[in-house]
Amino acid sequence: MxxxxxxxxxxxxxxxxxxxxxxxxxxxxxxxxxxxxxxxSSVVLAKCAVAIDGQIYQxxxxxxxxxxxxxxxMQRIEGG
Amino acid sequence: MAEAVDYxxxxxxxxxxxxxxxxxxxxxxxADMNLPNMIYGKVLRxxxxxxxxxxxxxxxxLAMPGVYAAISGAxxxxxxxxxxxxxxxxxxxxxxxxxxARDKVLYHGHAVAAVAARxxxxxxxxxxxxxxxxxxxxxxxxxxxxxxxxxxxxxENCFTKNLxxxxxxxxxxxxxxxxxxxxxxxxxxxxxxxxxxxYRIPMAHQGYIEPHACTASVNEGGQATVWCCTQGHFEFxxxxxxxxxxxxxxxxxxxxxxxGGFGGKTVLYLEPLAILMSQKSHRPVKMTMTREEVxxxxxxxxxxxxxxxxxxKKDGTLTAATAWLAYEAGxxxxxxxxxxxxxxxxxxxxxxxHIEALDVLVxxxxxAAYRAPGAPQSMHAMECALDDLARELGMDPIDLRMKNAAxxxxxxxxxxxxxxxxxxxxLEAAKKHPHYTRPVPEGAGRGVAAGFWFNVGMQSSAEVHIxxxxxxxxxxxxxxxxxxxxxxxxxAAETLGVTxxxxxxxxGDTESTGFSNVTGGSRTTFATGMAxxxxxxxxxxxxxxxxxxxWGVDEDQVEWEDGQAVPAPGVNADVKPLSLADIAAKAARTxxxxxxxxxxxxxxxxASFAVNIADVRIDRDTGKVDVLSYTxxxxxxxxxxxxxxxxxxxxxxxxxxxxxxxxxxxxxxDGVMENAGFLDYRIxxxxxxxxIDTQIIEVPNPSHPYGxxxxxxxxxxxxxxxxxxxxxxxxxxxxxxxxxxxPRVLAAxxxx
Amino acid sequence: MNKVQVSTSINGEEVEFLCEPQExxxxxxxxxxxxxxxxxxxxxxxxxxxxxxxDDRLVCSCLVLGVEAQGSEISxxxxxxxxxxxxxxxxxxxxxxxxxxxxxxxxxxVATKALLDKNPDPDEETIRYWLAGNLCRCTGYDKxxxxxxxxxxxxxxxx
Numbered sequence: 006m007x008x009x010x011x012x013x014x015x016x017x018x019x020x021x022x023x024x025x026x027x028x029x030x031x032x033x034x035x036x037x038x039x040x041x042x043x044x045x046s047s048v049v050l051a052k053c054a055v056a057i058d059g060q061i062y063q064x065x066x067x068x069x070x071x072x073x074x075x076x077x078x079m080q081r082i083e084g085g
Numbered sequence: 086m087a088e089a090v091d092y093x094x095x096x097x098x099x100x101x102x103x104x105x106x107x108x109x110x111x112x113x114x115x116a117d118m119n120l121p122n123m124i125y126g127k128v129l130r131x132x133x134x135x136x137x138x139x140x141x142x143x144x145x146x147l148a149m150p151g152v153y154a155a156i157s158g159a160x161x162x163x164x165x166x167x168x169x170x171x172x173x174x175x176x177x178x179x180x181x182x183x184x185x186a187r188d189k190v191l192y193h194g195h196a197v198a199a200v201a202a203r204x205x206x207x208x209x210x211x212x213x214x215x216x217x218x219x220x221x222x223x224x225x226x227x228x229x230x231x232x233x234x235x236x237x238x239x240x241e242n243c244f245t246k247n248l249x250x251x252x253x254x255x256x257x258x259x260x261x262x263x264x265x266x267x268x269x270x271x272x273x274x275x276x277x278x279x280x281x282x283x284y285r286i287p288m289a290h291q292g293y294i295e296p297h298a299c300t301a302s303v304n305e306g307g308q309a310t311v312w313c314c315t316q317g318h319f320e321f322x323x324x325x326x327x328x329x330x331x332x333x334x335x336x337x338x339x340x341x342x343x344x345g346g347f348g349g350k351t352v353l354y355l356e357p358l359a360i361l362m363s364q365k366s367h368r369p370v371k372m373t374m375t376r377e378e379v380x381x382x383x384x385x386x387x388x389x390x391x392x393x394x395x396x397x398k399k400d401g402t403l404t405a406a407t408a409w410l411a412y413e414a415g416x417x418x419x420x421x422x423x424x425x426x427x428x429x430x431x432x433x434x435x436x437x438x439h440i441e442a443l444d445v446l447v448x449x450x451x452x453a454a455y456r457a458p459g460a461p462q463s464m465h466a467m468e469c470a471l472d473d474l475a476r477e478l479g480m481d482p483i484d485l486r487m488k489n490a491a492x493x494x495x496x497x498x499x500x501x502x503x504x505x506x507x508x509x510x511x512l513e514a515a516k517k518h519p520h521y522t523r524p525v526p527e528g529a530g531r532g533v534a535a536g537f538w539f540n541v542g543m544q545s546s547a548e549v550h551i552x553x554x555x556x557x558x559x560x561x562x563x564x565x566x567x568x569x570x571x572x573x574x575x576x577a578a579e580t581l582g583v584t585x586x587x588x589x590x591x592x593g594d595t596e597s598t599g600f601s602n603v604t605g606g607s608r609t610t611f612a613t614g615m616a617x618x619x620x621x622x623x624x625x626x627x628x629x630x631x632x633x634x635x636w637g638v639d640e641d642q643v644e645w646e647d648g649q650a651v652p653a654p655g656v657n658a659d660v661k662p663l664s665l666a667d668i669a670a671k672a673a674r675t676x677x678x679x680x681x682x683x684x685x686x687x688x689x690x691x692a693s694f695a696v697n698i699a700d701v702r703i704d705r706d707t708g709k710v711d712v713l714s715y716t717x718x719x720x721x722x723x724x725x726x727x728x729x730x731x732x733x734x735x736x737x738x739x740x741x742x743x744x745x746x747x748x749x750x751x752x753x754x755d756g757v758m759e760n761a762g763f764l765d766y767r768i769x770x771x772x773x774x775x776x777i778d779t780q781i782i783e784v785p786n787p788s789h790p791y792g793x794x795x796x797x798x799x800x801x802x803x804x805x806x807x808x809x810x811x812x813x814x815x816x817x818x819x820x821x822x823x824x825x826x827x828p829r830v831l832a833a834x835x836x837x
Numbered sequence: 838m839n840k841v842q843v844s845t846s847i848n849g850e851e852v853e854f855l856c857e858p859q860e861x862x863x864x865x866x867x868x869x870x871x872x873x874x875x876x877x878x879x880x881x882x883x884x885x886x887x888x889x890x891x892d893d894r895l896v897c898s899c900l901v902l903g904v905e906a907q908g909s910e911i912s913x914x915x916x917x918x919x920x921x922x923x924x925x926x927x928x929x930x931x932x933x934x935x936x937x938x939x940x941x942x943x944x945x946x947v948a949t950k951a952l953l954d955k956n957p958d959p960d961e962e963t964i965r966y967w968l969a970g971n972l973c974r975c976t977g978y979d980k981x982x983x984x985x986x987x988x989x990x991x992x993x994x995x996x
Contacts, residue, residue, distance in 0.1 A: 080424070
């Protein structure tokens, strides 16, 4: 089960839950699963950057997840 | 993927291909494009920091002979909400309103109207006869005033985002952000020593020497061509299409050479105005900003108020840390508080922390990205606190950082575990660097600090054409700010196995090459480099196929070595190797022109850490701080063109030093910037600085074919704290508010 | 507004132009004469990007009126390269990577030539103070100073 962690300021989306375990083969499936768990969260989460097993993606979509993947949502960064 | 390799051309520092044009004055920058029948545009800017616009009357301006167009907010489509950019995550509606005010002006200098006329002088005269009726509102000019309970609001519809419950009253705090881990109370209880610090850092400008400039020409078919200085012409095109509600296909953006950006030229200002006025006048419109306009009306970076508290055991192990970081957003939401919050503790392994960051509206220009946006301000607080901690513990400041240094596997404060990183390598190098081991000069003080930036990947496209004589043309879409053409040529030459002088790199406009995100975010050598490398690999595959066909063997029996197709070992073929030139010469017969392509959304950007050291001396009579020596040590992953990597390290250091010593926006009580020029907004000049020594550390980034990490932004992060810590050492006391300008330093010394 | 006729010499070439009395030499160079090598950074004489030689003086062309060029000899970046190619100063700037964005480079090269014409062997401090009127935001000046030092050597003892 992929372990998903949400930063504190997005806890409003998750009803206070910071960490959840989800079964998903890729990031898209993960978002769908999270949407079922936390309605209306996927719209905001889709705009976040996400770190999957240490690799940061600004626009994740079909990135594969392993059974024990760690997923962190974070703010997008562009830089200057 | 990237082991220690002996590269053939990577790691050399040849003369850049665009260099001759730049030292002879041939290179064309934003203001250098003149077209036949061209007229000149100028902007009318708000004389008030905060007011409602009751009416704008352009009629007298339009009636002047020689004035061919005049616009105001009413000429723009309704500002639509929509997403743009990273960092604070901008709203297109805010961008549109910043480009030209609609119902309110929110800072002194906010664009209210524009005219285009036969000459600049005539345009300026026309501005004088535009009648604007304002209803004045009280300006909100600092963080404390903006966050006060009964503060005047910039936007009645702004409700703080990300609070646990949606607030019932609007606020100037546009958004908050929190990051937390573990139990800070327990962590502090566990500490033997706790230090606290509270710091204010002023709003500062990117300070590029070239003011914003563009020339736009729209034909009667609605097709617009825009020449402008920009860090990203594709992103400018995207923003223009949203702001003007125009089809992307009708917008052609050509990036001129660019005279500095540092993040400040990733934002649209003049271009939509020039496009609209060209449409109305049927003539090309050229618009340039004066230096004063650049200061008053283009994005500086946030001024901040930061509080930090750090606890540690006697042996230096950090047990807990908290931070409260308030960032000025300026007139519209979007301060870089997110990256600031994510980076403050990034260099350290911390089990217990809590960070709160705020994005706060004030009646000042809307902030824009400035080199590692948010990080210099936040990390200054932590790096000063660590310095105080080291002093209290009687520990060497580098040893203290080493004791807690993040490394591969450490969980970053923003969540993921770090892959291979070079912070420890930088600390080790600093500890034994001659600058650190030699004694501090008599009467001087020394400081050290760490720097960090995430670096990004994002989208890039590249094509590679092999010309009939085997020379190579690379086409990509990233304006060359600091020598990136040279780096692309090096990476292409290395991949193809040819010499540097056989490769040319050009920057395509939005019609002639594929999409690329900005030159910024320390991404160009990394991501666009990756696209160039892949496009070259595409060429190699095609060449091997052509060679195979020529020799009558299978494709997998051909290898590519040193710029030539050769039979694979063990393949029995009595043939001579075929060079790129050989294959190119016969291309027509073997399948047509050789064209390679690649496009990607680059993943695996590697963070770049740095450690800087500075010695300063304070003149006790004047309060002037002199930088005696400065050393920047930074992990570049792999330096493709070492001289340009050094250049980034030195340039960023100079900007950070300037911000620490002198740079600040000075506003009067009416919200008018009093030092809107290079005389009084004092950036470092040649006589202010010593030679800036550099040491490039190379801990390769496993995700890039040549191990590249971005390097452009990290250099500005450490200098603020390095100077602060050096001043602390020299002065015997900590001065908490930047800059360390002579009057401030003198006051602190006098009060000691 | 009546335009004034001005006769001058630019980079050794006789030039005549018309300009308004209040137009700066910088405006004339860039807009009237299409010599856009000289850059505008501030128009208040603070950044040096518009540096040119007016007779034997290094000036900010934004602080000189077009009409003041009457009868003078003006040298701009466009006149630096000679018959054989680049001027050694230009060459050394390239070799030392003394430019990143390049916008300050024409002004700096003109200012450097003015220095070395007067003082062929300046020490580091002299170089830094002479060039203090030319702002560079990209390089931190380190490689610029090294390029100037190397150019001085080259000019004194051509390789």
